[in-house]
Amino acid sequence: MSTRTCTITTAEQLLNAPSDLGRCELVRGELVMMSPAKGRHGVVVVNIVHALHSFLKASRLGQVFDSSTGFLLSRDPDTVRSPDISFLNAERLKGQDLDAFLEGAPDLAVEVLSPSNTAAEMRDKMNEYFNAGCRVVWIVDPQHRSVVVHRPNAGPAILAEGDTLTEEELLPGFSLVVKEIFPPA
Numbered sequence: 001m002s003t004r005t006c007t008i009t010t011a012e013q014l015l016n017a018p019s020d021l022g023r024c025e026l027v028r029g030e031l032v033m034m035s036p037a038k039g040r041h042g043v044v045v046v047n048i049v050h051a052l053h054s055f056l057k058a059s060r061l062g063q064v065f066d067s068s069t070g071f072l073l074s075r076d077p078d079t080v081r082s083p084d085i086s087f088l089n090a091e092r093l094k095g096q097d098l099d100a101f102l103e104g105a106p107d108l109a110v111e112v113l114s115p116s117n118t119a120a121e122m123r124d125k126m127n128e129y130f131n132a133g134c135r136v137v138w139i140v141d142p143q144h145r146s147v148v149v150h151r152p153n154a155g156p157a158i159l160a161e162g163d164t165l166t167e168e169e170l171l172p173g174f175s176l177v178v179k180e181i182f183p184p185a
Helices: 011-015 039-059 090-094 119-131
Strands: 024-027 030-033 062-066 071-074 079-081 085-089 108-112 136-141 146-150 157-159 164-166 175-177
Touching (some): 039 062, 039 085, 039 108, 062 090, 071 119, 079 119, 119 136
Parallel strands (some): 108 136
Antiparallel strands (some): 024 030, 071 079, 085 108, 136 146, 146 157, 164 175
């Protein structure tokens, strides 16, 4: 059995890393490996991506991305994050190289909580997104079947199953009943 040593500390090294490296993020110059998600997590992600994609196909307001897309949030040391779901508006999308990590934060970052996520980890991610220009972060909690909407310099808005998720500033006309995000109970 052969072993391979791979030191990755920059966005460029991560971009050119072997494809079998697996899902990972670069956090302040340190490679962080990500575990595969469980089925419930995958269902939640697909439901949100489907709703956003269907809406954006008609509205042409921008592009939705899945968790395989990296966003270069900061340099020296480099941070490349891959939200579970993200949205970039059409204007910002024009200046992006789609064959590289996208520069800056998405306009909307969606993180679906896993049992292993800590409050500190989620706070750090949100701060990184907001410091890089993100306008909204949705934290989706499959266990409590809720969505917490965060904006810079504002308190969180907690939405339960009976509520409707809207984003009038970024996605005028978009709405999704929170209950539709989750698999049947």
